Amino acid sequence: MKRRLGLLALSCAAFGAALADANVIGPAPVNDAAIQGAGFPAKLSDFAFFAQARAQMPSIGVHPYALNTPLWSDGAEKLRFIYLPQGTQLAADGTELLKFPLGAAIIKTFAFGEGADRRLIETRVLLRRADGWVALPYRWNAEQTEATLALAGGRVDVVTPAGEAISYAIPNKNQCKSCHGKDGQVIPIGPKARNLSHQWLSGMAQSGALDTVPEGAGALPDWSTNATGPAQPLARAYLDVNCAHCHQPGGGASNSGLDLRWEQSDAHAIGIFKRPVAAGRGAGGHEFSVLPGQPDKSILLYRMDNAEPGIAMPELGKSSVDRQGVAVVRRWIAEMKP
């Protein structure tokens, strides 16, 4: 076993050397100074996260990953990466968020269209600096050669995979924090051990990029089973990933009292027979967030199934309705015993 690992490491090193040989100049290493410095780099390429940006081919030390149940953003394709500085590793914290070393970065690119028609819209980066995480949005140019810092966000006309023409919103820097903020600090959301596959975590651990694979890793269901899988875990996973970053104690919507985290087991806290507080017309004339057996009388589903600002939930990162998400949550509420 030990020998096989040794061989693997050797072959990796050889592969790296071959790569370096193949390119006369060699892929630029990731720019640690840009990640850890105090400023806001003007261009995405300043970080050198990608060997080939258009193709989203990562540089050395940049690890692609995927989530069991992903955040839905108007159906955008998401390309996710974690960068770890040389000699550092992630640390598991039970099924919760992985712990990132200083100088790490999380990179997420949003794209629409398929194959040769794929258009990169924006890349969001989270940088682990000495004084905490910093979130920055970068907007791709029409030529797809560079993404530039878009502190104030912006809008781009896109056609979603569902065929809807929408005005897609790139969040501004503060809106990054609206979702990524907890108790006033910016934190990552996605890479929780429970929402990462056991296989990926094992691979990271084997390569030394993660200290250990924790128990309960990969517990969230695989969203690709959403049409037929059991509704309860799918719905709770969906709400955890799409809603709980705000709807939890310390989150952006803490004052609502609605807590949609995966681990929350109190029925009232997840909305069952919970009356609205500050929903305004978002309540849609309904009395409860979730009325068991009655999806069409549940505020939670009403707001998910709506794209109008002031009513729609989530408030950010949504210009159209996620039909699959609505179907799963509908099934979950309908199956609930009144």
Added chain:
Amino acid sequence: MNRLALAAALLSTAAPLAAETHRVAPGVGGADRLQEALILAAPGDVIELGEGRFALIDGLSLDVDGVTVRGAGMDKTVLDFTNQAGAGEGLLVTSDNVTLRDFAVENPKGDGIKSKGADNIIYHAIRVEWTGGPKASNGAYGIYPVESTGVLVQGSIVSGASDAGIYVGQSRDITVQGNIVRFNVAGIEIENSRNALVTGNIATRNTGGLLVFDLPGLPVMNGGNVILRGNKVHDNDTPNFAPPGNIVASVRRGTGVLVMANDGVLIEGNVLENNPTAHVMVIAYTQPYDDARYNPHARNVIVGPNAFGRGGDDPQIDGKEQLLAAFGGALPPVMWDGLSESPDNALKIASGVTGWSLNLAKVGQSLAEAQPGPLTLTPTEISMFPAVGAPAALEARLK
């Protein structure tokens, strides 16, 4: 040498010396320039909004401590959200010691200005208005500080909110003074909050003027120590246009002051005129709840001397005709549900205050079982009430 030393001393002591003023004018790219200024501001900076209209498609947000956002006046600088396409409010503030003053927010799709977890915030001479008048499709709250300690809202105007014009929730140490709230469902609402002073406001043409609520199932509860003093609450006669499902949708058209649950509310020195259902209503929370932390009773509520004008003459209450006949054409100013947790903390009234009671026996009882009759409470001297309100430093900051 001396001058250098002086400069050095100034630099080392006074942070405001380093503060910059960033001027942002409306016009092409105005929305982006404004949002960028809000992001790039340093603590202590002033963002000065030029005269004119900023056309906004997305919500704005501020997350830097100690920033002042200042317009040229509530009728001169307008943040126009008529074509807003995203976000839950017009402006969101999530940092401490922020001052917002002298500008307007028009037609936001959700709330007007929300400040969350934003301690020591000032709203001064702000106007939030839904210009189409009262409509259920208007946003919920105009001025919306929540989960904050130290809140001062003054000299502002809010009109058209489909919930509350000025809503302070889950907060403490609050002053709401000298504002005009009109054509909202609730003019001013203090909810699940402590130590609030509501004074010198004009609440008119709302469904209900001033509301003090404590609700179950929220992270912050046990609202109380609220003083409503010296407000003019008149002609609150707009039919309730709140979207159903919200708690304020149950407010009767023509309510002046409504206290629901809470521990310690003093109502004194107000002028109440032409509120056709009731000038003052004191009730328990009646809906079912499952929250061991919650007390549904209105406790230690005191109705002191107030100037009660005409009112209670067209109440939105079942059995209106019989009630009006029984009370000689108009209901007396104070309506109580008759529910108290204990005789010690039941409703108290000052000498000369009259009212009527539903004489209900227990919380949640049907109104059909009410046995209306005149208030038979013995007037009492007003006992000590704690001093409440925002820290004095907030008002001082405006000078």
